[in-house]
Amino acid sequence: MANYNLKKLVNYFGVLPQYIDTLTSYSFIDQNITCLQLDSRQIMAGDLFIALKGQSSDGRDFIEKSIKAGAIAVLADAELAEHDKTLTYHLVDGKKILQINIYQLANKISAFANTFYDNPSEKMNVVGITGTNGKTTVSQIIAQWATLIGEKSAIIGTIGNGIYGHLRPSVNTTPSSVDIQSHLADFLTQSVTIVAMEVSSHGLALGRVSDVTFSASLFTNLSRDHLDFHYTMDNYNKAKWSLFSPLNDELAVKSSGKRVINFDDNVGSSWINQLDDVVVVTCIPDNLTKVQALGKRYIAVSSVSYHDQGASIIFESSFGNGILQSRLFGAFNVSNLLLAFAALLSLNYSFSALVNSAGALLPINGRMEIFTVKGKPTVIVDYAHTPDALDKALIAASTHCNGKLWVIFGCGGDRDRGKRPLMAQVAQSHTNNIIITNDNPRTENEDLIINDIVNGFIEFDNIKIIKDRTSAIQWAIEHANYETDIILVAGKGHEDYQIIGNTNHYYSDRETVSHFLGATI
Ligand SMILES: CC(=O)N[C@H]1[C@@H](OP(=O)(O)OP(=O)(O)OC[C@H]2O[C@@H](n3ccc(=O)[nH]c3=O)[C@H](O)[C@@H]2O)O[C@H](CO)[C@@H](O)[C@@H]1O[C@H](C)C(=O)N[C@@H](C)C(=O)N[C@H](CCC(=O)O)C(=O)O
Ligand SMILES: Nc1ncnc2c1ncn2[C@@H]1O[C@H](COP(=O)(O)OP(=O)(O)OP(=O)(O)O)[C@@H](O)[C@H]1O
Ligand SMILES: N[C@H](CCC[C@H](N)C(=O)O)C(=O)O
Ligand SMILES: [Mg+2]
Numbered sequence: 001m002a003n004y005n006l007k008k009l010v011n012y013f014g015v016l017p018q019y020i021d022t023l024t025s026y027s028f029i030d031q032n033i034t035c036l037q038l039d040s041r042q043i044m045a046g047d048l049f050i051a052l053k054g055q056s057s058d059g060r061d062f063i064e065k066s067i068k069a070g071a072i073a074v075l076a077d078a079e080l081a082e083h084d085k086t087l088t089y090h091l092v093d094g095k096k097i098l099q100i101n102i103y104q105l106a107n108k109i110s111a112f113a114n115t116f117y118d119n120p121s122e123k124m125n126v127v128g129i130t131g132t133n134g135k136t137t138v139s140q141i142i143a144q145w146a147t148l149i150g151e152k153s154a155i156i157g158t159i160g161n162g163i164y165g166h167l168r169p170s171v172n173t174t175p176s177s178v179d180i181q182s183h184l185a186d187f188l189t190q191s192v193t194i195v196a197m198e199v200s201s202h203g204l205a206l207g208r209v210s211d212v213t214f215s216a217s218l219f220t221n222l223s224r225d226h227l228d229f230h231y232t233m234d235n236y237n238k239a240k241w242s243l244f245s246p247l248n249d250e251l252a253v254k255s256s257g258k259r260v261i262n263f264d265d266n267v268g269s270s271w272i273n274q275l276d277d278v279v280v281v282t283c284i285p286d287n288l289t290k291v292q293a294l295g296k297r298y299i300a301v302s303s304v305s306y307h308d309q310g311a312s313i314i315f316e317s318s319f320g321n322g323i324l325q326s327r328l329f330g331a332f333n334v335s336n337l338l339l340a341f342a343a344l345l346s347l348n349y350s351f352s353a354l355v356n357s358a359g360a361l362l363p364i365n366g367r368m369e370i371f372t373v374k375g376k377p378t379v380i381v382d383y384a385h386t387p388d389a390l391d392k393a394l395i396a397a398s399t400h401c402n403g404k405l406w407v408i409f410g411c412g413g414d415r416d417r418g419k420r421p422l423m424a425q426v427a428q429s430h431t432n433n434i435i436i437t438n439d440n441p442r443t444e445n446e447d448l449i450i451n452d453i454v455n456g457f458i459e460f461d462n463i464k465i466i467k468d469r470t471s472a473i474q475w476a477i478e479h480a481n482y483e484t485d486i487i488l489v490a491g492k493g494h495e496d497y498q499i500i501g502n503t504n505h506y507y508s509d510r511e512t513v514s515h516f517l518g519a520t521i
Contacts, residue, residue: 004116005032006073006098009048012112013075013100019087026098028072036113036178037071045070050178052106053077063099067092074099077106110211113181120184121213125194127343128209128253130201130243131220131262133389134336135173137328138220139196140364141340146194148357149349154187156180157198159365159494163190174203180212194347201226201239204251209243211254216343217243218260220336222267223388228416237267244275258346260339263291263298272296279318279342283335288316299342304334306399313337319345325359329368329380330396337361366493366510368396373517377406377480379473381509383493385412385439387422390490394430403484406433408472409491411453413444413499420449421456432462433480437472439491440499469498470512477516489513 006029010020023029034046040062043049049066051059051074063074067090076099078084084103089096102108114121127142129135136158143153143164153164156175160167161183174197175183187195199217203209222233222240230236242251244259259278262268264287272280272294280298282291288300299317310327313334326337337358344354363369371379378400384393390409398405407427411420427434436453438446446467457463466472469492476487489509497504514521 003032005030009033009073009075010100012115013102014085015087015100016085019085022087022089023098026096028098031072033072033116035182036116037066038109038176038178040066040069043069043071045072047071049074050105050109051076052109063090064092067095067097071097073097075105076101078103107207107210110177110181110207110209113178114211117181117185119213120181120188123188124184124192125215125347126184126212127194127196127347128199128212128214128217128243128256129196129220129343130199130204130218130240131265132223132225132386133384133392134220134332134339135198135200136383137333137336137364137367138218138340138343139198141328141337141361142194142196142343144361145340145344145354145357146196146349148360149353151193151349152191154183154190154192154195155197156183156195163187163192172203173198173200174208177208177210180208184212199243201236202229204242204253205230205235205239207251209253210251213255213257214243214253215257216260216346217253217256217258218339218343219244219265219268219271220262220339221265221388223386224416224419224422225386226416227418228414240267241271244271246274258343260342260346262335262339263287264335279346281335281338281342283331283338297346299338299345301334301338304331306331308400317345320351322351322355324355327359327361328363329370329400330392332392332396333368366495368393369493369510371510371513371517371519371521373519375482376517377403377477377482377485377487379477379487379489379513379517381489381493381513383495384409384488384490387419387426390423391426391430393488393490394427397486397488398430401484401486403481403486404433405431406435406476406480406485406487407431408435408437408469408476408487408489410437410439410469411449411491412440413442413446413449415442417452420452424453424456425458428457428459434462435464435466435472435476437465437469438467438498438500439469440495440497442499443501446500469507469509473509473512474516477513 033048037047043066049071078101088099146153158173245252263282283301291298297318313324369381382393384390492509496508498507
């Protein structure tokens with residue numbers, strides 16, 4: 001694959017001169033490295049194993065295993081600064097294998113992987129999308145829309161990685177710094193012209209994207225989530241900002257490209273004056289004149305009419321005025337659509353081609369996905385798993401509801417505990433028909449997670465706890481009023497698992513809902 005041998009590797013990391021002599025007797029020195037690999041379980045013959053100390057285990061414990069599996073060399077985290085740029089050797093099964101020790105290696109991997117894979121992000125449009133909610137939706141819209149206008153697009157994100165329409169499931173929303181560069185290189189060989197990449201705050205804070213050259217970077221919104229990892233909203237905000245900030249910022253990515261910022265979010269609007277080359281987006285008609293006064297490029301919604309099939313959106317912009325037809329539900333999806341539109345326009349894709357094809361964009365898997373069967377209540381499967389998302393999803397559902405509104409939700413284990421009572425408060429501000437259920441308890445006790453949620457309720461009448469998700473959905477469908485009621489099933493969206501302990505059990509809200517409605521998907 002890549003044309004990169006161990007000699008180049010030694011030079012790249014600046015191994016100290018006193019170690020260079022030992023390399024003359026090293027048999028693999030001219031051999032090309034096939035792939036970079038952070039995980040010993042994935043090693044194939046010819047790979048370089050990168051051994052990093054992680055949060056739950058230490059990659060250096062798997063060096064011998066990686067050599068047995070065929071690694072031709074090892075790049076390892078050096079514990080102490082004085083071990084930086086030194087060499088050691090392993091003798092395994094009669095093979096002598098080189099290890100380069102680098103101090104604070106994790107911070108250097110994005111740059112190295114970028115060099116190894118020959119700067120793939122510089123050869124196509126890579127759009128980075130960040131924000132608490134809406135990343136998957138916006139990235140799927142961008143990739144889908146680009147495909148509709150004749151581009152070849154790919155996605156890196158929560159639902160998976162790959163060419164649009166052929167995603168392979170992924171563990172992380174934003175993969176490791178190595179996997180990002182290798183996916184980008186792979187997309188390039190498949191003639192992809194545009195990649196929509198979800199950039200999580202973990203991805204930014206852990207340097208997974210630091211050496212990606214973004215052609216455009218986009219901000220949806222910021223609200224409470226992930227405080228188990230960032231501890232404060234200020235840290236969380238700073239991590240997000242690093243996708244947009246000028247280069248002198250400590251965490252900043254290599255290049256942000258064009259910036260697309262949601263003006264309707266307080267954090268987004270507070271950033272605008274610090275940014276050049278920005279497109280400002282507002283979906284609040286009253287903000288039109290404010291946005292025009294900024295003197296930046298903009299897209300502003302002047303009116304929206306919602307109907308059973310989605311929405312018609314009239315907009316003004318520095319790129320031209322027009323109407324977008326949308327088949328996506330909810331006011332927040334108007335914002336997601338306009339942000340995607342702004343990103344594509346900032347990259348000079350055709351205004352008229354985009355406007356003309358908007359009505360063909362399909363709803364996103366597990367995002368405000370509506371299930372209707374005659375004579376049965378309407379069920380919406382959505383991925384809302386933060387207080388703000390649940391609020392927005394319930395507002396959207398209630399605009400279409402002529403009967404009672406129901407909500408079924410839970411909260412993930414081993415994740416931000418503080419959002420649990422807040423989600424309860426949000427649910428209760430919209431409806432009294434609430435069912436609390438499990439949503440990936442992981443290694444936490446499910447009863448304690450439910451207690452955290454229940455602590456947020458002000459009154460308890462009509463609140464039901466049905467821990468088994470299938471039974472919760474069945475109960476709601478059987479007890480809701482046929483024809484008029486809407487049941488929002490929140491939190492799992494596209495997921496096809498329930499994580500209990502460390503085990504993923506097959507489970508899908510979409511299939512469960514279809515089963516009890518007698519619908520097909
Ligand atoms: C806290 C965190 O982000 N952890 C990520 C991190 O794991 P880690 O460095 O702690 O890895 P580790 O398990 O301690 O192992 C250390 C090293 O040993 C290696 N190893 C380990 C075992 C073995 O047998 N052989 C081996 O070589 C591992 O590959 C790793 O390089 O690096 C791994 C590889 O890239 C990630 O999969 C893993 O994400 C875990 C699964 C995770 O849950 N992350 C969440 C918090 C996350 O990042 N979420 C965001 C989305 C948030 C949002 O919704 O917005 C995301 O971008 O996914
Ligand atoms: N612009 C938005 N503002 C507020 N809520 C939104 C917005 N877009 C989507 N949502 C809500 O958030 C949920 C998750 O949306 P989406 O999957 O697009 O977000 P995400 O940022 O990718 O989430 P994750 O961090 O889990 O990957 C949706 O199902 C919906 O309820
Ligand atoms: N990417 C999000 C997904 C949460 C979805 C929800 N089903 C849960 O498990 O909490 C996270 O890891 O916080
Ligand atoms: Mg996502």
